Amino acid sequence: DVKVTQSSRYLVKRTGEKVFLECVQDMDHENMFWYRQDPGLGLRLIYFSYDVKMKEKGDIPEGYSVSREKKERFSLILESASTNQTSMYLCASSPGETAGANVLTFGAGSRLTVL
Amino acid sequence: GQNIDQPTEMTATEGAIVQINCTYQTSGFNGLFWYQQHAGEAPTFLSYNVLDGLEEKGRFSSFLSRSKGYSYLLLKELQMKDSASYLCAVRDKDYQLIWGAGTKLIIKP
Numbered sequence: 198d199v200k201v202t203q204s205s206r207y208l209v210k211r212t213g214e215k216v217f218l219e220c221v222q223d224m225d226h227e228n229m230f231w232y233r234q235d236p237g238l239g240l241r242l243i244y245f246s247y248d249v250k251m252k253e254k255g256d257i258p259e260g261y262s263v264s265r266e267k268k269e270r271f272s273l274i275l276e277s278a279s280t281n282q283t284s285m286y287l288c289a290s291s292p293g294e295t296a297g298a299n300v301l302t303f304g305a306g307s308r309l310t311v312l
Numbered sequence: 313g314q315n316i317d318q319p320t321e322m323t324a325t326e327g328a329i330v331q332i333n334c335t336y337q338t339s340g341f342n343g344l345f346w347y348q349q350h351a352g353e354a355p356t357f358l359s360y361n362v363l364d365g366l367e368e369k370g371r372f373s374s375f376l377s378r379s380k381g382y383s384y385l386l387l388k389e390l391q392m393k394d395s396a397s398y399l400c401a402v403r404d405k406d407y408q409l410i411w412g413a414g415t416k417l418i419i420k421p
Contacts, residue, residue: 239399240399
């Protein structure tokens with residue numbers, strides 16, 4: 198069964214801590230994405246990557262960075278966590294072609310609470 | 313700006329039919345998606361429409377009218393397991409996905 202696996206389902210961190218959220222996919226997908234999901238809002242794109250060592254800013258990149266050293270792994274980094282980064286973080290991947298459906302496969306999410 | 317509107321919450325009865333609407337205003341259009349998300353789980357793909365008309369897939373159907381900026385997801389013979397949030401997303405001219413806030417569907421026996 199194909200999967201996107203997020204390493205942590207629940208995290209509690211303190212303000213100012215550095216936070217790493219890891220995501221691994223086993224589908225050999227070129228594209229990987231980090232979203233955050235907050236009540237009453239649509240998914241908001243933080244960063245995405247179309248290839249190894251490549252990254253592009255999404256709609257809300259401030260306060261975040263990413264790393265993609267291997268094709269299957271895409272990490273989201275919060276350099277100094279703040280309370281307004283308390284959220285559900287969803288990782289997703291998709292095949293490389295832009296035509297057609299190019300469906301996203303999501304991980305189960307990482308719920309981060311910053312105190 | 314770009315915007316996707318869908319109802320926040322709907323309630324329906326087991327065995328019945330429900331229609332979840334989605335209206336959009338985006339910079340260009342390259343397809344509309346519906347995803348299902350059970351509480352605490354990952355969103356999963358339901359349907360994709362890029363041409364006007366109805367796409368049927370078992371108990372679920374999705375309709376698109378590009379001229380009206382409108383889509384709906386139709387769920388027939390509702391089951392308790394259909395209780396979930398349904399997310400509408402549109403791919404714009406730059407192939408970026410714009411997401412609605414989701415519709416929470418509650419199924420009652």
